Amino acid sequence: MTSDLALNDSPVLAVARRAREAAARLAPLPRRAKDEALAAIAEALVARSAEITAANAEDVARAREAGTAESVIDRLTLTEERIAAIAADVRSVVGLPDPVGEVVRGYTLPNGLDVRQVRVPLGVVGIIYEARPNVTVDAAALCLKSGNAVLLRGSASAYRSNTALVEVLRAAVETAGLPADVIQLVPGESRDSVKELMRARGLVDVLIPRGGASLIRTVVEGSTVPVIETGTGNCHVYVDAQTDLAMAVGILLNSKAQRVSVCNSAETLLVHQDVAEAFLPLALEALAGAGVTVHGDEAVLKAAEGTSATVVPATDEDWEAEYLSYDIAAAVVPSLEAATEHIRRWSSGHTEAIVTTSQAAARRFTQLVDSTTVAVNASTRFTDGGEFGFGAEIGISTQKLHARGPMGLPELTSTKYVVTGDGHVRGEGTQTVGG
Amino acid sequence: MTSDLALNDSPVLAVARRAREAAARLAPLPRRAKDEALAAIAEALVARSAEITAANAEDVARAREAGTAESVIDRLTLTEERIAAIAADVRSVVGLPDPVGEVVRGYTLPNGLDVRQVRVPLGVVGIIYEARPNVTVDAAALCLKSGNAVLLRGSASAYRSNTALVEVLRAAVETAGLPADVIQLVPGESRDSVKELMRARGLVDVLIPRGGASLIRTVVEGSTVPVIETGTGNCHVYVDAQTDLAMAVGILLNSKAQRVSVCNSAETLLVHQDVAEAFLPLALEALAGAGVTVHGDEAVLKAAEGTSATVVPATDEDWEAEYLSYDIAAAVVPSLEAATEHIRRWSSGHTEAIVTTSQAAARRFTQLVDSTTVAVNASTRFTDGGEFGFGAEIGISTQKLHARGPMGLPELTSTKYVVTGDGHVRGEGTQTVGG
Numbered sequence: 105m106t107s108d109l110a111l112n113d114s115p116v117l118a119v120a121r122r123a124r125e126a127a128a129r130l131a132p133l134p135r136r137a138k139d140e141a142l143a144a145i146a147e148a149l150v151a152r153s154a155e156i157t158a159a160n161a162e163d164v165a166r167a168r169e170a171g172t173a174e175s176v177i178d179r180l181t182l183t184e185e186r187i188a189a190i191a192a193d194v195r196s197v198v199g200l201p202d203p204v205g206e207v208v209r210g211y212t213l214p215n216g217l218d219v220r221q222v223r224v225p226l227g228v229v230g231i232i233y234e235a236r237p238n239v240t241v242d243a244a245a246l247c248l249k250s251g252n253a254v255l256l257r258g259s260a261s262a263y264r265s266n267t268a269l270v271e272v273l274r275a276a277v278e279t280a281g282l283p284a285d286v287i288q289l290v291p292g293e294s295r296d297s298v299k300e301l302m303r304a305r306g307l308v309d310v311l312i313p314r315g316g317a318s319l320i321r322t323v324v325e326g327s328t329v330p331v332i333e334t335g336t337g338n339c340h341v342y343v344d345a346q347t348d349l350a351m352a353v354g355i356l357l358n359s360k361a362q363r364v365s366v367c368n369s370a371e372t373l374l375v376h377q378d379v380a381e382a383f384l385p386l387a388l389e390a391l392a393g394a395g396v397t398v399h400g401d402e403a404v405l406k407a408a409e410g411t412s413a414t415v416v417p418a419t420d421e422d423w424e425a426e427y428l429s430y431d432i433a434a435a436v437v438p439s440l441e442a443a444t445e446h447i448r449r450w451s452s453g454h455t456e457a458i459v460t461t462s463q464a465a466a467r468r469f470t471q472l473v474d475s476t477t478v479a480v481n482a483s484t485r486f487t488d489g490g491e492f493g494f495g496a497e498i499g500i501s502t503q504k505l506h507a508r509g510p511m512g513l514p515e516l517t518s519t520k521y522v523v524t525g526d527g528h529v530r531g532e533g534t535q536t537v538g539g
Numbered sequence: 540m541t542s543d544l545a546l547n548d549s550p551v552l553a554v555a556r557r558a559r560e561a562a563a564r565l566a567p568l569p570r571r572a573k574d575e576a577l578a579a580i581a582e583a584l585v586a587r588s589a590e591i592t593a594a595n596a597e598d599v600a601r602a603r604e605a606g607t608a609e610s611v612i613d614r615l616t617l618t619e620e621r622i623a624a625i626a627a628d629v630r631s632v633v634g635l636p637d638p639v640g641e642v643v644r645g646y647t648l649p650n651g652l653d654v655r656q657v658r659v660p661l662g663v664v665g666i667i668y669e670a671r672p673n674v675t676v677d678a679a680a681l682c683l684k685s686g687n688a689v690l691l692r693g694s695a696s697a698y699r700s701n702t703a704l705v706e707v708l709r710a711a712v713e714t715a716g717l718p719a720d721v722i723q724l725v726p727g728e729s730r731d732s733v734k735e736l737m738r739a740r741g742l743v744d745v746l747i748p749r750g751g752a753s754l755i756r757t758v759v760e761g762s763t764v765p766v767i768e769t770g771t772g773n774c775h776v777y778v779d780a781q782t783d784l785a786m787a788v789g790i791l792l793n794s795k796a797q798r799v800s801v802c803n804s805a806e807t808l809l810v811h812q813d814v815a816e817a818f819l820p821l822a823l824e825a826l827a828g829a830g831v832t833v834h835g836d837e838a839v840l841k842a843a844e845g846t847s848a849t850v851v852p853a854t855d856e857d858w859e860a861e862y863l864s865y866d867i868a869a870a871v872v873p874s875l876e877a878a879t880e881h882i883r884r885w886s887s888g889h890t891e892a893i894v895t896t897s898q899a900a901a902r903r904f905t906q907l908v909d910s911t912t913v914a915v916n917a918s919t920r921f922t923d924g925g926e927f928g929f930g931a932e933i934g935i936s937t938q939k940l941h942a943r944g945p946m947g948l949p950e951l952t953s954t955k956y957v958v959t960g961d962g963h964v965r966g967e968g969t970q971t972v973g974g
Contacts, residue, residue, distance in 0.1 A: 128883060132906040213928055217917060224909060226939055305759075309939055324740075325763050330940045351962040351973025358964035358972070448563060459962075470957055471567040474659060482652060482960030491965070492956070493648055504661055504744055504953035505765045506941040518939035521927070522905055525917030527786040529793035530926070537793075538786020 115291040116300040119255065120307040123228045126285035127253035131225050133282075135202035138249055141280035142198045145245065146191040148276035149269075153187040159268035160237070167261055179236050180262055190238050193496075197245045200495045203514040204251045216536075218524040223517040225251030227309040230290070230301055231498075232257045232323060234315035237265040244273055244287045246498050250516035255308065257290040257298060302327040309518075314499050317426075332511070335502030336426040337367030337454035339484040342443045342469065343387075344460035345378040351481060352383060352459040353390050359457060359484040361394040365428045367500060368455055368487040372423065373434040374443045380407065380436045387434075388413035396430045403436035423450040440465055444472040451475060453502050455484040476502055476509035550726040551735040554690065555742040558663045561720035562688035566660050568717075570637035573684055576715035577633045580680065581626040583711035584704075588622040594703035595672070602696055614671050615697055625673050629680045635930045638949040639686045651971075653959040658952040660686030662744040665725070665736055666933075667692045667758060669750035672700040679708055679722045681933050685951035690743065692725040692733060737762035744953075749934050752861075767946070770937030771861040772802030772889035774919040777878045777904065778822075779895035780813040786916065787818060787894040788825050794892060794919040796829040800863045802935060803890055803922040807858065808833075808869040809878045815842065815871045822869075823848035831865045838871035858885040875900055879907040886910060888937050890919040911937055911944035 113121060130138075149156070160182040167177050203223050210220040229252045231243045240256055247254035258266040266289060274284040290301055301308060305328040312332045313323040324331050341359050343352045359370035375383055384407035391398055392413045398404065399422040400415050408415040422433040423446070437443045447456050457479035458469040466480045477487040487510060489497025494512030501507040507515040527536040548556060565573075584591070595617040602612050638658050645655040664687045666678045675691055682689035693701040701724060709719040725736055736743060740763040747767045748758040759766050776794050778787045794805035810818055819842035826833055827848045833839065834857040835850050843850040857868040858881070872878045882891050892914035893904040901915045912922040922945060924932025929947030936942040942950040962971040 128909075131909065211928070213926075217921065219927055221944075227909070328760050330765075330938065332940075348962070348973040354962060354964055354972025358966070362965055466959075474563075474566065474662070475955065477956040477958060480957065480959040482958050482963040483965055485965040486652065486958055486960075486963065487956070491648075491652075492654055493646070503765070505767075508953050509656075509956045518943050520910065521912040521922070521944045522915065523912060523917050523921055524901075524915040525921075527783070527789060528917040528921065529789055530797055530918055530920040531793070537789025538783040 114300060116297050117304060117307065119288050119291060120228065120301070120304045122285040123253040123255055123288055124307055126283040127225065127227045127251075129283050130248075130253060130286050131204075131227075131251050133251070135204075137280070137282065138202070138251070139198045141248060141277045141282050142194055142245055144276040144280040145241075145273055146194040148272050149187055149191040149194070149241065152272050153184050156187055156265070156268050156272065157182055157184060160265040162264045163262055172261070176235065180265070182237060182265060186238070190241050193242060194245045197249050197496055200249065200513060202249065202251075203517050206514070208519055215528065216525065217528050220522045220524075221519050222522060223514065224520050226516055226518050228253050228255060228307065229516060230255040230257065230308050230311040230329070232298060232301070232311060232313040232315070232319065234259045234319065235262065237262045237269060239314065240266045240269045241273065242496075243498065244270075246496055246513060247516060248277070248286060250513045252309075252516055253286045253288075255288055255290050255301065257301065260293050263293065298323075299326065302329055305329045312499055330506075332499070332501050332507055332515075333503040334499040335367075335454070336452045337369065337500075337502075338372065338424065338426045338450065338452040339368060339370045339455040339457070340372045340374055340443075340447050340451060341370045341457045341459065341484065342374040342437075342440075342447075343376060343379060343383055344440060344458055344462060344465045344469075345376040346462040346465060347376075347379055347383070347459050348461055349379075349383055349386060353386050355457060355459050355481070355483050356387055357390050357394060360391070360432050361396055361430065362483070362485055364430055366485075367426075368485050369428070370457070370484045371425060371427050371432060372450070373432055374446060375434070375436050376440065376443070377403075377436050377438050384408075384436075385411055388415075391432065394430070396432055399431060399433045401435040404434045426452065440468060441472070444469065447473055447475070454500070455479060455487040457482065457484045476500065549735060551732050552739060552742065554723050554726060555663065555736070555739045557720040558688040558690055558723055559742055561718040562660065562662045562686075564718050565683075565688060565721050566639075566662075566686050568686070570639075572716065573637070573686070574633045576683060576712045576717050577629055577680055579711040579715040580676075580708055581629040583707050584622055584626040584629070584676065587707050588619050591622055591700070591703045591707065592617055592619060595700040597699045598697055607696070611670070615700070617672055617700060621673070625676050628677060632680045632684050632931055635684065635948060637684065637686075638952050641949070643954055650963065651960065652963050655957045655959075656954050657957060658949065659955050661951055661953050663688050663690060663742065664951060665690040665692065665743050665746040665764070667733060667736070667746060667748040667750070667754065669694045669754065670697065672697045672704060674749065675701045675704045676708065677931075678933065679705075681931055681948060682951060683712070683721060685948045687744075687951055688721045688723075690723055690725050690736065692736065695728050698728065733758075734761065737764055740764045747934055765941075767934070767936050767942055768938040769934040770802075770889070771887045772804065772935075772937075773807065773859065773861045773885065773887040774803060774805045774890040774892070775807045775809055775878075775882050775886060776805045776892045776894065776919065777809040777872075777875070777882075778811060778814060778818055779875060779893055779897060779900045779904075780811040781897040781900060782811075782814055782818070782894050783896055784814075784818055784821060788821050790892060790894050790916070790918050791822055792825050792829060795826070795867050796831055796865065797918070797920055799865055801920075802861075803920050804863070805892070805919045806860060806862050806867060807885070808867055809881060810869070810871050811875065811878070812838075812871050812873050819843075819871075820846055823850075826867065829865070831867055834866060834868045836870040839869045861887065875903060876907070879904065882908055882910075889935070890914060890922040892917065892919050911935065
């Protein structure tokens with residue numbers, strides 16, 4: 105329940121309390137009102153991009169002074185072009201269906217009561233993220249569309265950029281008639297403010313940490329606010345005894361090397377022993393061509409002899425590793441069941457792919473593997489909200505409760521039941537009173 | 540991921556690890572195998588009821604020695620009759636659909652990839668509960684049906700009963716060919732073993748505490764394992780300006796007094812000022828007839844003059860209270876919006892009912908109230924898995940993530956995506972390789 109605005113709230117709690125009030129005003133609004141706010145946001149971002157790039161330039165300068173790597177600085181940088189692209193993404197959210205109000209299930213009971221389970225906003229969503237300032241806008245747009253107030257806690261390195269962005273967003277939603285407090289930055293630059301956010305159960309409905317393993321672990325272990333874990337991707341590609349060799353090479357290469365620094369890239373190759381002799385030479389040459397170092401078991405090391413592959417012996421750390429680089433672990437397994445046992449033991453539960461021509465193998469693999477996504481004859485790189493047709497993605501959950509896998513707008517909602525009668529009361533059988 | 544069986548596991552962790560292994564063997568099994576185990580359980584409970592009642596008698600004797608209240612002893616007691624009823628409940632779970640394998644959504648993408656989101660077991664479910672030993676069997680049956688291994692932590696007072704029950708359950712599932720470790724008692728009688736369970740993230744997938752507010756708060760605040768909060772019910776009945784007086788009295792009485800010690804009984808009455816004069820005398824007399832003490836605001840106190848109602852002045856504690864007794868808080872409100880504001884401020888978010896003849900009022904109340912259940916012209920007592928037609932209920936969740944409201948078999952599941960292609964890879968547009 106909500107209490108009176110506490111006179112001695114810390115800045116973080118005060119912000120959370122204002123978010124709660126704003127969320128209550130936002131929740132019953134129809135899609136049209138939210139879409140107008142999103143359109144206003146898109147317009148304002150473009151109209152005010154000079155302010156945004158100016159603030160961003162300050163962040164970039166400070167990052168340069170601190171000797172930050174160029175790739176990191178690039179992720180931090182906002183140009184007029186990039187802002188226009190961000191604005192276009194916001195406009196595309198306007199076109200997505202509003203999850204709020206969807207009737208998930210509905211039926212009439214034998215006693216005549218109507219039962220409806222309908223989607224409602226979660227309420228106050230906290231996003232804790234690192235690096236890229238476009239997350240500021242993307243997350244705010246998705247939360248707004250799904251009727252939620254958002255609390256944004258970005259990285260210190262993007263503080264001025266995020267502050268400018270949030271100012272533009274708030275002014276825009278206000279012109280569209282919504283309370284500005286549906287979008288707020290979490291104040292404070294130290295870890296203490298994140299800790300306060302994590303303990304604000306009852307004010308904040310969910311926290312979504314997006315970033316490195318250390319951030320996610322801190323939030324998952326210390327939060328009393330429900331968390332959605334967007335975890336690591338130690339993804340596997342398993343090549344079955346019965347397989348199309350060219351398909352297997354292509355899927356392996358795409359899963360590993362199309363983009364290496366993302367959670368849905370493959371980090372381990374498992375090969376059925378019956379196809380190892382035919383497949384490994386092809387695979388190793390292909391991986392070598394893509395500049396990938398292979399961390400292999402004895403069978404893989406032996407198969408690598410005479411190829412141009414760069415191989416090193418694998419240890420347990422390799423089976424567990426999410427490299428996010430041009431590296432892959434590789435092992436030969438005696439059976440499909442053994443492959444799934446290896447996955448069960450070592451996988452982070454993100455995505456596991458099988459390449460097979462056998463219907464039975466595809467079916468068995470799918471039954472035995474418990475990860476967010478099982479890919480049959482497809483790259484692990486498809487585990488993505490955009491690829492799944494969601495139109496937007498707030499992150500990829502690797503936990504089991506509430507949401508699992510790529511998360512779109514419905515995952516930012518809860519549900520409630522609406523039960524309608526004619527004076528129905530419980531008793532010896534149901535009776536109705538009055539009417 | 541799972542690691543080697545640790546040689547120095549504590550008893551609790553060892554049990555959790557065995558549950559995880561058993562869950563992996565259970566997950567892919569078809570409904571038939573699980574139903575056979577349930578049938579075996581029902582049969583064994585009846586066949587071995589003498590053992591169970593003997594162990595139960597020891598618990599009851601100790602409770603009597605300790606001076607436990609008769610009502611509590613009654614809840615603890617298992618007779619041959621009660622065991623037969625528990626067995627009948629298990630048999631009814633056989634008749635329920637298996638949530639595992641349900642395709643929640645499925646479609647084909649523009650690029651030809653098939654996407655299917657299917658229900659899978661959560662894995663290892665921990666139930667921490669107090670008092671009634673039939674929860675041991677009910678929870679085990681629901682977890683088994685939904686493909687989960689269960690860890691049961693009952694109360695110390697029912698230790699011998701629960702131990703005997705679990706022995707019977709395990710032997711029965713084994714005769715049906717399932718691993719006995721799909722059902723285990725959590726060892727250890729001190730709070731330390733509960734704390735270990737609460738920190739076993741990665742081994743235990745979810746904890747469901749069922750009991751008093753103190754137990755639930757302890758688990759919610761201290762657990763790194765995801766928790767489903769089955770919270771308190773400070774339920775409200777709001778009587779609107781336009782209302783059927785007889786219906787309002789009937790629904791009020793049923794919501795408050797049909798059973799007072801349950802979470803879905805009403806604890807606060809809110810009356811629109813325009814109908815207060817007509818309604819309050821009827822309501823107060825009816826409540827008096829049911830032996831209910833009214834904790835009222837000034838308007839209610841005034842209306843009570845000349846009635847046979849027992850009234851006391853209300854304080855903020857009354858608006859917040861879940862009495863679980865023949866007490867109710869009551870206030871007159873200036874409008875429907877004020878009623879929803881009161882609810883937003885004080886409610887625990889369980890169930891809120893409106894009694895109205897106005898379609899617009901029913902609609903507005905439903906939009907503005909955010910609790911697990913909104914009841915329109917129906918008693919709050921309907922918030923119940925059995926009443927909702929679920930056929931079974933593991934508890935009523937008052938949280939927003941994963942499950943909200945009465946929880947049946949689907950709420951004991953997670954989902955995974957299965958993506959099927961013909962060698963699909965990502966790139967400039969999607970291509971397929973091989974095939």
